[in-house]
Amino acid sequence: xxxxxLENVGFTYQKGMPDEKTAVSEVSLTFKEGSFVGVIxxxxxxxxxLIQMLNGLIKPTAGSVFIDDEDIWSDTxxxxxxxxxxxxxxxxPEYQLFEETVKKDIAFGPRNLGLSEEEIxxxxxxxxxxLHLSPELLERSPFDLSGGEKRRAAIAGVLAMRxxxxxxxxxxxxxxxxxxxxxxxxxxxxxxxENKTIILVSHSMDDVARYADTVLVMNSGKVMYYDxxxxxxxxxxxLRETGLxxxxxxxxxxxxxxxxxxxxxxxxxxxxxxxxxxxAVKREVHI
Amino acid sequence: MRExxxxxxxxxxxxxxxxxxxxxxxxxxxxxxxxxxxxxxxEFLAVLxxxxxxxxxMAKLINxxxxxxxxxxxxxxxxxxxxxxLSEIRKKAGMVFQNPDNQIVATIVEEDVAFAPENLGLxxxxxRTRVDDAIKAVGLEKHIKDAPHKxxxGQKQRVAIAGVLAMRxxxxxxxxxxxxxxxxxxxxxxxxINRLNRENGITVVLIxxxxxxxxxxxxxxxxxxxxxAMEGTxxxxxxxxxxxxxLGLEVPPVTELAIKLSENGIKVSKDIIRxxxxxxxxxxxxxxxx
Numbered sequence: 001x002x003x004x005x006l007e008n009v010g011f012t013y014q015k016g017m018p019d020e021k022t023a024v025s026e027v028s029l030t031f032k033e034g035s036f037v038g039v040i041x042x043x044x045x046x047x048x049x050l051i052q053m054l055n056g057l058i059k060p061t062a063g064s065v066f067i068d069d070e071d072i073w074s075d076t077x078x079x080x081x082x083x084x085x086x087x088x089x090x091x092x093p094e095y096q097l098f099e100e101t102v103k104k105d106i107a108f109g110p111r112n113l114g115l116s117e118e119e120i121x122x123x124x125x126x127x128x129x130x131l132h133l134s135p136e137l138l139e140r141s142p143f144d145l146s147g148g149e150k151r152r153a154a155i156a157g158v159l160a161m162r163x164x165x166x167x168x169x170x171x172x173x174x175x176x177x178x179x180x181x182x183x184x185x186x187x188x189x190x191x192x193x194e195n196k197t198i199i200l201v202s203h204s205m206d207d208v209a210r211y212a213d214t215v216l217v218m219n220s221g222k223v224m225y226y227d228x229x230x231x232x233x234x235x236x237x238x239l240r241e242t243g244l245x246x247x248x249x250x251x252x253x254x255x256x257x258x259x260x261x262x263x264x265x266x267x268x269x270x271x272x273x274x275x276x277x278x279x280a281v282k283r284e285v286h287i
Numbered sequence: 288m289r290e291x292x293x294x295x296x297x298x299x300x301x302x303x304x305x306x307x308x309x310x311x312x313x314x315x316x317x318x319x320x321x322x323x324x325x326x327x328x329x330e331f332l333a334v335l336x337x338x339x340x341x342x343x344x345m346a347k348l349i350n351x352x353x354x355x356x357x358x359x360x361x362x363x364x365x366x367x368x369x370x371x372x373l374s375e376i377r378k379k380a381g382m383v384f385q386n387p388d389n390q391i392v393a394t395i396v397e398e399d400v401a402f403a404p405e406n407l408g409l410x411x412x413x414x415r416t417r418v419d420d421a422i423k424a425v426g427l428e429k430h431i432k433d434a435p436h437k438x439x440x441g442q443k444q445r446v447a448i449a450g451v452l453a454m455r456x457x458x459x460x461x462x463x464x465x466x467x468x469x470x471x472x473x474x475x476x477x478x479x480i481n482r483l484n485r486e487n488g489i490t491v492v493l494i495x496x497x498x499x500x501x502x503x504x505x506x507x508x509x510x511x512x513x514x515x516a517m518e519g520t521x522x523x524x525x526x527x528x529x530x531x532x533x534l535g536l537e538v539p540p541v542t543e544l545a546i547k548l549s550e551n552g553i554k555v556s557k558d559i560i561r562x563x564x565x566x567x568x569x570x571x572x573x574x575x576x577x
Contacts, residue, residue: 042439176535252562261569
């Protein structure tokens with residue numbers, strides 16, 4: 001199991017040029033083993049740049065990234081091995097499908113790990129199982145699939161690497177509600193069964209509240225909050241000021257509270273919101 | 288031209304967009320079947336449906352990027368399958384797509400917005416007025432001289448909308464315009480769309496996967512398997528949670544909450560679609576007693 005630690009990490013695009021732009025600065029934090037971290041922040045807050053540094057896809061211009069207490073850039077000959085521990089699913093990953101069949105596409109990563117054919121087959125079956133890709137679908141060309149299927153095929157390719165940490169950048173963007181839910185359930189299931197670390201970048205506070213245990217809020221390239229879901233969503237007014245929102249139901253509960261209805265406000269899911277409102281109404285109205 | 292006249296004679300010209308028994312297939316692949324639909328002038332229509340249900344095809348049929356395999360699509364009475372009508376149809380019905388980066392052609396915001404009116408060969412003064420009006424309508428006055436690539440996704444998408452507005456269209460068709468935006472960008476773009484419809488009377492056809500956006504519409508149609516599976520006001524559509532879910536969609540979180548409360552015996556209506564309504568309903572319960 002791998003732990004990722006960032007120490008004073010920064011990244012400046014076009015460093016030293018007149019149009020240099022700092023995307024990330026002074027980020028120090030640890031992604032704990034087995035945690036499910038939701039990363040939020042508006043466009044340009046540095047989220048995508050940050051996560052691309054987690055597996056060495058880009059090299060920080062300041063500070064260090066440690067995987068299992070080893071600075072991944074200290075010995076670049078080892079970078080490849082480190083990189084395999086952190087699977088990165090970029091935005092619109094289906095654009096990176098390229099093989100003749102879905103199966104070959106999923107096999108690409110494991111083959112690069114130097115695994116035997118049996119092991120590769122095993123990895124394909126496992127990843128396809130998680131992503132609900134049928135044996136028939138595995139034989140098809142990735143280009144014949146629907147949008148949601150392509151997305152799942154692309155994620156399967158990363159899962160087949162059995163990464164200790166799975167990082168996903170807005171994996172549900174552009175999908176319909178069912179497609180969104182399917183992908184999130186897959187990630188949640190993988191997290192529960194394998195106890196792997198998940199880092200999920202999302203614009204949906206409702207999704208983050210439902211699935212994550214920890215929230216990282218990025219603002220202007222820096223860490224604004226990094227704490228449990230409960231602690232972070234307590235800062236509703238600060239979050240709103242930076243252009244973020246809070247889960248719909250939390251917003252409703254806060255307003256009800258302002259209007260003198262005694263509901264709990266540290267609630268982020270529909271089920272629990274219904275419970276607290278029901279309790280408050282029965283207490284304050286029917287008695 | 289003949290058909291245009293027929294339409295007036297038949298008295299159905301108040302429909303700005305009309306699908307008359309429209310089917311469309313890519314080769315053997317049938318995408319839309321027997322669609323009948325009218326969109327009235329000034330209406331705000333949301334089109335929902337899972338990925339691959341035919342939504343984008345429908346949008347492309349409206350402004351003649353695609354023509355029906357059978358049946359007819361009319362825009363303001365003009366047949367989209369008649370090539371002579373196309374330039375007029377595209378002036379009346381402008382399109383905005385999902386990815387703003389694919390729609391911006393110039394290096395300065397105002398030049399991008401001016402691109403289409405310049406191609407119409409309009410008088411420079413007229414172009415200036417249209418560009419200024421369009422940029423104002425989307426709230427980007429401060430960015431008129433900026434380079435589009437330096438703008439955020441939401442701002443770029445508003446530039447794309449301004450580019451369409453500069454054509455002075457009767458109708459805007461937006462194909463998932465907020466899919467790639469963050470919550471703030473999404474809400475600013477939706478505010479612009481809503482205002483163009485309510486204040487400027489522009490007909491809006493909005494294709495979206497976000498139920499909170501569909502709630503703003505006058506009417507929703509849900510596509511499934513190339514057909515119109517549901518049609519009605521947002522309230523009637525979202526009151527049928529089971530059906531909506533079975534079509535790969537969801538109801539807004541506030542509706543889900545209202546349904547749960549109602550099941551818990553709290554007297555709130557199950558067809559609540561906006562957070563304010565639920566807050567009012569619950570506050571009213573309390574005030575009734577006191």
